Amino acid sequence: MRRDVQAIVLILVGGAILRITIGDTYLNYVKEVMKPWLLLSGGALVVLGVLALIDSLRKGRAADDEETPHDGPHEHAGAQGHDGAHEDDDGHGHGHGGPRAAWLLLLPVLAIFLIAPPALGAYAAARDVANSAPPQAAKAPPLPPGDPAQVTVAEYVGRAVWDDGLTLEGRTVEMTGFVTPDPEGGWWITRMAVACCAADAIASKVKVLNTPDLPADTWVTMTGRWVPGGGTKNDTAIPLIEVIDLVEVPQPKNPYE
Amino acid sequence: MTAPSEQRQGYRPGSLEILAVGLVVLIVGQRWLVGLFDDPALQTGATIFVSIVVQALPFLVLGVVLSGAIAAFVPASFWKKALPKNPVLAVPVAGAAGAVLPGCECASVPVANGLMSRGVAPAAALAFLLSAPAINPIVLASTFVAFPGEPMMVVARFIASLATAVIMGWLWLRFGKAKWLRIGPRDHLVGANPWHTFRLTATHDFLHAGGFLVIGGLFAAALNVLVPQQWLSAVADQPILSVLVLAGLAVLLSICSEADAFVAASLTEFSLTAKLAFLVVGPMVDLKLISLQAGTFSTKFATRFAPTTFVLAVIFSLLVGWWLLT
DSSP states (O other): OOHHHHHHHHHHHHHHHHHHHHTTGGGGTBOGGGHHHHHHHHHHHHHHHHHHHHHHHHHHHHHHHHHGGGHHHHHHHHHTGGGSTTSOOOSSSEETTEEGGGGGGHHHHHIIIIIOOOOOOHHHHHHOOSOSOOOSSSSOOOOOSSSSEEOOHHHHHHHHHHSTTTTTTTOEEEEEEEEEEOTTSSEEEEEEEOSSBGGGOEEEEEEEESOOOOOTTOEEEEEEEEESOSOSSSTTOOOEEEEEEEEEOOOOSSOOO | OOOOOHHHHHTOOSHHHHHHHHHHHHHHHHHHHHHHTOOHHHHHHHHHHHHHHHHHHHHHHHHHHHHHHHHHHSOTHHHHHHSOSSHHHHHHHHHHHTTTSOOOHHHHHHHHHHHHHTTOOHHHHHHHHHHHHHHSHHHHHHHHHHSTTOTHHHHHHHHHHHHHHHHHHHHHHHHOOGGGOOOOOOGGGOOSSHHHHHHHHHHHHHHHHHHHHHHHHHHHHHHHHHSOHHHHHHHHTSHHHHHHHHHHHHHHHOOOTTTHHHHHHHOTTSOHHHHHHHHHHTTTSOHHHHHHHHHHTOHHHHHHHHHHHHHHHHHHHHHHHHHHOO
């Protein structure tokens, strides 16, 4: 890979990182704490790329002056160089111009601009066999005050499945999540929980009773009441909720819990 | 190994034109092209791929900036003075030195090569080669970030990696042969002044390691979307098999050590010991490293060094995992 192309790859990668970070799209992929680091590293790549581009433009002009008589044959040799077979290889996978693996760095740039990958949704949630991660504490503390009490979907699953719903009994809860169709009919209110980045996301699902079907990936905020059923003490159990009120909402800024 | 002059290499049309045409096509056809990727499986895979790359990138940038700074601003003579004369002692010292000198494994092969050409005992340089990418502060920090609530993972990774590196250094002292090593220069990354060397090294290492990070991200995304979770669960439930499978996967994926913890963490089905094997083997033995080592030192070296390291790394992962992670 030529030095000037390397420079452009650096600028493209850095630019793509800056673009998703400034536009809040990065929250679809990583946690909010990464923001300053993404800005710094994206900026560093753009700076390195711009400096390398200036280098190679300067060198190009100097070489022009020296090598004008030889331009013809060099142009010719280069015309066959596209397939890579003619690239000089120093034995560790790249010529002195730079590593060939660097072309692959264009893939995330393409993915960001072309596919614009959305936050993980119903497709990923349906693939998850396990429901949520078992809670750390053996016994859940009482629900926070408020009517309805705000809970996350993962918290609801933890309380319902691993604590027999004791702390949910008689309370009205409110949670926000997206629709994942249940293959056996009806749907689950779902939210993905992310430990580090979207690659390790785990889905939490709660079966929603007595409501009409909604299209997959519709975001809703609902209030409801816990009803027994769905199984307990089992990481594939899906607890139930009875709907009191349900509204469609836009996707939250941070789609993960 | 004889390359044409820089000007000639820099003067071939080709990659720049391809890139330019490609970008124009993308910009003109973006609206139409986006429609092609409107498939939930592809989009889910793309999300996982992009998230691994985006999460790992700041760590990678930090790593190449620091390794560039070491290459540019630390004089060669420093290493000879810093290490004990006796190679038996120099091995653990060099291994432990890996803990303070950041650099991912793509950088460590050339650095070890440079150390040997500056008179450091090969056994010590090899211990450093194995330990530096596995136990440096950036890698340990990224491991800590990738495994929230599992701080022992960081400790286990440190102990198992350092033990493997030091034992490999000693094995080399006892059984290694100098003729297996071909020590070459890295002079195409030396610039007009230290600042320029820094930029050249950082850029080169980023492009190289970044390319392999992309391969790792693609594999992880494919594994996530294409392989049914039931299969993964079935393998993950076998304690020994799951360790061997993830150790083998680390060899195939060739992910940069600054990024591998995030890929390991995404393999949610597997036990911590299996993930530990992935993290200990990955920075020491993988396809990209084997090809780097063969290219830098010789094929004879790589075919002996890599399999031995693999076996030791798996053994230490099992021992340390059993000790600290269960």
